[in-house]
Amino acid sequence: MDRGTYCLILRNRGCRLYVGALGTLSFPRGWYVYVGSAQGAAGFSRVTRHIRIAAEGTGSPRWHIDYLLCHPGFSLVAVVCAETMDRESECNLARLMEGIPVAGFGCSDCTCGSHLFYFASNPEKAIISTFSSLDLSASIKTINKSQGEHTGMTVLGISGSTRKDGNTSFLVKAVLERCERAGIETEFISLAGKKINPCLGCEKCKELDWCVIQNDDWGAIMERVMDAEVLVIGSPTYYYDVCGHIKNFIDRSYSLYHQRKLAGRKAVAVAVCANKGGARTIETLEGFLNSHEFSYLGWVRGKGYLEGDVVHDARALKKAQEVGDKIVKLLKPQD
Numbered sequence: 366m367d368r369g370t371y372c373l374i375l376r377n378r379g380c381r382l383y384v385g386a387l388g389t390l391s392f393p394r395g396w397y398v399y400v401g402s403a404q405g406a407a408g409f410s411r412v413t414r415h416i417r418i419a420a421e422g423t424g425s426p427r428w429h430i431d432y433l434l435c436h437p438g439f440s441l442v443a444v445v446c447a448e449t450m451d452r453e454s455e456c457n458l459a460r461l462m463e464g465i466p467v468a469g470f471g472c473s474d475c476t477c478g479s480h481l482f483y484f485a486s487n488p489e490k491a492i493i494s495t496f497s498s499l500d501l502s503a504s505i506k507t508i509n510k511s512q513g514e515h516t517g518m519t520v521l522g523i524s525g526s527t528r529k530d531g532n533t534s535f536l537v538k539a540v541l542e543r544c545e546r547a548g549i550e551t552e553f554i555s556l557a558g559k560k561i562n563p564c565l566g567c568e569k570c571k572e573l574d575w576c577v578i579q580n581d582d583w584g585a586i587m588e589r590v591m592d593a594e595v596l597v598i599g600s601p602t603y604y605y606d607v608c609g610h611i612k613n614f615i616d617r618s619y620s621l622y623h624q625r626k627l628a629g630r631k632a633v634a635v636a637v638c639a640n641k642g643g644a645r646t647i648e649t650l651e652g653f654l655n656s657h658e659f660s661y662l663g664w665v666r667g668k669g670y671l672e673g674d675v676v677h678d679a680r681a682l683k684k685a686q687e688v689g690d691k692i693v694k695l696l697k698p699q700d
């Protein structure tokens with residue numbers, strides 16, 4: 366039997382795009398599941414066509430799904446297939462699918478409300494159980510990098526301290542290290558030596574959706590935040606609060622606040638103090654993360670005065686590991 370039904374699992378960085386007769390739609394950052402039928406004469410070769418379009422693009426998109434597959438903001442992550450001769454299985458699957466339907470997508474030839482569903486996190490398990498509830502035995506095929514996969518599984522750590530290898534860097538890196546061990550891609554950026562000018566308060570970002578200041582390092586670092594799945598943001602405590610360098614960095618993100626361009630990412634806050642004020646530093650970081658609608662995974666607070674002192678704070682190191690493990694669980698639930 367080479368006929369059946371299938372789901373495509375796609376990831377999206379957050380974009381607006383033209384989808385034929387549906388017009389221009391906004392696709393929030395997250396996961397999308399498309400339910401399709403391989404009941405026609407071509408059977409599962411329809412799935413091969415999807416994979417090819419995701420890798421090579423197409424100059425003439427025909428179906429709604431083609432617009433997503435050939436857009437650089439979307440990447441095809443996996444395909445789930447089940448053999449069946451039941452012609453109703455596609456629509457039955459779509460009706461049972463969890464997730465938020467994208468109205469009118471992929472259903473012009475049936476009475477379903479949609480055949481595309483949004484998920485905030487990896488929908489693999491939900492899909493497999495939906496197939497099972499219809500007595501369909503599903504097999505999953507992950508699309509490898511050469512076929513255009515973008516895993517997006519990056520964790521970005523930022524230390525706002527002007528001490529490059531100071532205590533904040535150490536704790537942020539302790540969280541990243543836990544993720545690296547599990548095979549998750551990480552990146553660390555220290556703001557030490559970086560030029561981050563203060564926000565001008567000009568409000569021009571309301572029209573531009575980006576900061577007007579061009580002659581410093583803020584833009585390149587913020588691009589990395591936008592590419593990351595998880596942000597681990599840390600600051601030393603200066604006068605019971607975050608240091609000025611990271612405050613400048615945060616203030617400039619106002620330019621992304623208007624359209625909630627950072628929403629949906631996950632985040633961890635890290636703070637170090639010598640003695641007092643770490644809790645307020647965490648609160649300020651939380652204010653930044655909550656305003657942008659990050660999903661908050663928790664905080665790590667350490668104590669240390671001189672560079673490297675925090676290595677003796679066993680509680681903070683344990684907390685860093687625990688938060689790191691939480692990230693791993695979210696990004697690699699199968700481990």
Ligand SMILES: Cc1cc2nc3c(=O)[nH]c(=O)nc-3n(C[C@H](O)[C@H](O)[C@H](O)COP(=O)(O)O)c2cc1C
Binds near residue numbers: 526528533641670671
């Ligand atoms: C300008 C300044 C202000 C500080 N204010 C506080 C404070 O309010 N409370 C505190 O416990 N430590 C304070 N500290 C100490 C730092 O928080 C501490 O040295 C921390 O480990 C620095 O982290 P880093 O190595 O990542 O830069 C201050 C240090 C500086 C330089």
